[in-house]
Amino acid sequence: MTPGPKPAYQRLLDVGSIRPDPIQAMAVAKLHDLHEQLAPYAQQMGKEGWLTRLKLGKRRPPPPQGLYLYGGVGRGKTMLMDLFFDQVIIESRKRVHFHSFMLEVHERVHRFREAVKAGKVSESRDPLKALAKVIVDRAWLLCFDEFHVTNIADAMILGRLFEALFEQGVVVVTTSNRPPHDLYKGGLQRELFLPFIDLIGQKLAVFELDAGIDYRLERMRAMKTYLTPLGPETDARLDEAFRGLTVGTEAKPAHILVQSRNLDIPRSAEGVAMVRFADLCEKPLGAADYLAIANRYHTVVLSGIPKLGPTRHNEAKRFVTLIDTLYEYKVNLICSAAAAPDQLYTEGEGAFEFQRTVSRLIEMQSEDYISAWRPTV
Numbered sequence: 001m002t003p004g005p006k007p008a009y010q011r012l013l014d015v016g017s018i019r020p021d022p023i024q025a026m027a028v029a030k031l032h033d034l035h036e037q038l039a040p041y042a043q044q045m046g047k048e049g050w051l052t053r054l055k056l057g058k059r060r061p062p063p064p065q066g067l068y069l070y071g072g073v074g075r076g077k078t079m080l081m082d083l084f085f086d087q088v089i090i091e092s093r094k095r096v097h098f099h100s101f102m103l104e105v106h107e108r109v110h111r112f113r114e115a116v117k118a119g120k121v122s123e124s125r126d127p128l129k130a131l132a133k134v135i136v137d138r139a140w141l142l143c144f145d146e147f148h149v150t151n152i153a154d155a156m157i158l159g160r161l162f163e164a165l166f167e168q169g170v171v172v173v174t175t176s177n178r179p180p181h182d183l184y185k186g187g188l189q190r191e192l193f194l195p196f197i198d199l200i201g202q203k204l205a206v207f208e209l210d211a212g213i214d215y216r217l218e219r220m221r222a223m224k225t226y227l228t229p230l231g232p233e234t235d236a237r238l239d240e241a242f243r244g245l246t247v248g249t250e251a252k253p254a255h256i257l258v259q260s261r262n263l264d265i266p267r268s269a270e271g272v273a274m275v276r277f278a279d280l281c282e283k284p285l286g287a288a289d290y291l292a293i294a295n296r297y298h299t300v301v302l303s304g305i306p307k308l309g310p311t312r313h314n315e316a317k318r319f320v321t322l323i324d325t326l327y328e329y330k331v332n333l334i335c336s337a338a339a340a341p342d343q344l345y346t347e348g349e350g351a352f353e354f355q356r357t358v359s360r361l362i363e364m365q366s367e368d369y370i371s372a373w374r375p376t377v
Contacts, residue, residue: 005031005084012083017247024076027209030067031084031173037064038141038171042090045140045169066172066203068147070179071210073298074218077175078145078270079247080209084173085143086250094139097296098147098174102154103257105131105161128157132164144174145271146296149184149193159196166203173204180206219244220299220332220370226361227336230304234336238274241334242301246270258292265293274301281318290322294329305337310348317350320357327360330372 009028012018041064069077085095112127135142142165149155165172176183180200184193200206223241227234242251246269254268263285267274273293280290280302293300308316326333337344341361345354363369 003087003089004035005080005087008083008087009080012247018076018079021076023209024080027069027080027207028083030205030207031080034064034067034171034173035084035087038088038090041171042092045092063166063169063171065205066174068174068176068180068200068204068206069209070176070206071208072177075209076247077209079249081143081145081173081175082249082270088141090141092139093141093143095143096145097254097256098144099292099295100257101144102157105157106153107257107260108134109157126160126164128161129164132161132168135165136168136170140168140170142170142172144172147174147176147183148178149187152188155184155187155190155193155196159193159199162196162199162203166199179208221367223334225332225334225365225370226341227334228339230306230336230338235303238301238303238334238336242267242269242272242274245272245299245301254296256292256296258289263289263292268297271297272299272301273297275303277302277304277306277315277319280322281315285318287321287325290325291329294325294331297331299332299334300326302333302335305335305344307338307343308345308354310350313350316345316354320354323357323360323364327364330369332370333361333364 005028009018009025013020018024041061044061069081071077082095085093108131109127112121112130115121116123116125149158162172178185180197183197184190187193223244224237227237249269251267251269251274254265254273255262256265257263264279265273265275266279273296280293305319306312306315308319323333325331341358344358345351
């Protein structure tokens with residue numbers, strides 16, 4: 001098959017996985033142009049190009065301009081970026097959710113400072129330049145999903161880190177719900193963040209992907225979101241829902257960093273997580289884990305919700321916390337369960353308190369809830 005985003009996008013059109021969309025087609029053209037520029041650029045970023053990168057060889061050619069795709073939820077940003085990422089035949093590439101990336105950055109900076117205190121690293125070393133080198137040694141093509149800035153700690157780090165990354169030849173493709181000039185809008189000491197916005201404008205072409213159609217919402221409205229009883233038929237319908245929402249994109253395991261440990265998601269694609277009840281509610285997880293999921297995914301496909309009761313008190317308590325978190329963050333839920341919501345926990349200690357969860361499970365099936373998407377800030 002011919003490589004590149006354009007042929008891959010056309011194949012999705014041919015099989016009916018997506019509908020023709022002129023705005024998406026323009027974005028694909030930009031991604032394809034970048035794809036074509038990466039092969040020759042990879043020669044200077046490979047091992048044979050180390051003299052060029054150190055500026056000891058011939059003059060270093062500038063890297064290709066990256067791409068900043070922004071627009072509302074359900075417009076296909078993540079799908080197109082993943083299409084691009086899957087077509088790039090470059091080993092030194094990384095695709096990561098931006099929230100997870102920043103958690104890792106803060107963790108590494110903390111460890112660097114601890115090493116300085118212990119006398120293992122010189123105080124004169126810049127932790128962000130050191131970190132940039134580590135990142136580039138692993139991947140020089142970085143694809144970020146849901147680029148956003150919500151706190152001053154991230155804002156103060158981003159400018160220096162990305163300046164160091166761009167100096168070393170990194171190419172960035174990212175998605176966001178906001179245009180660059182709206183990042184960290186109204187944030188504390190935002191004036192210190194403005195040079196980073198200018199840097200984004202220099203290094204990345206900015207493209208608004210907004211055709212006024214929320215494809216995610218259209219697909220969700222056509223689905224039954226609460227399936228019962230448990231069995232092969234409902235399992236098959238959940239798989240079908242997952243494939244429909246992810247436009248046939250290859251599902252991969254995801255690992256979300258939560259408080260210095262990994263939360264494993266068995267199947268993940270296009271902002272959709274597919275997990276079992278056992279994955280989230282039969283393990284020692286808590287509110288921080290569920291919040292990390294809510295921050296990363298717009299839809300959770302959850303299978304195998306059993307009947308609950310006092311003998312499964314811990315599992316029920318975690319399930320209540322999970323549903324509360326998804327509900328508060330307006331994350332869509334598609335699930336399979338052993339019984340209807342009002343029959344999941346019918347008697348014994350805890351049954352009365354579970355009624356709020358019953359109410360939320362019912363409301364989460366409504367069109368009003370499904371339509372009330374929560375933009376990433």
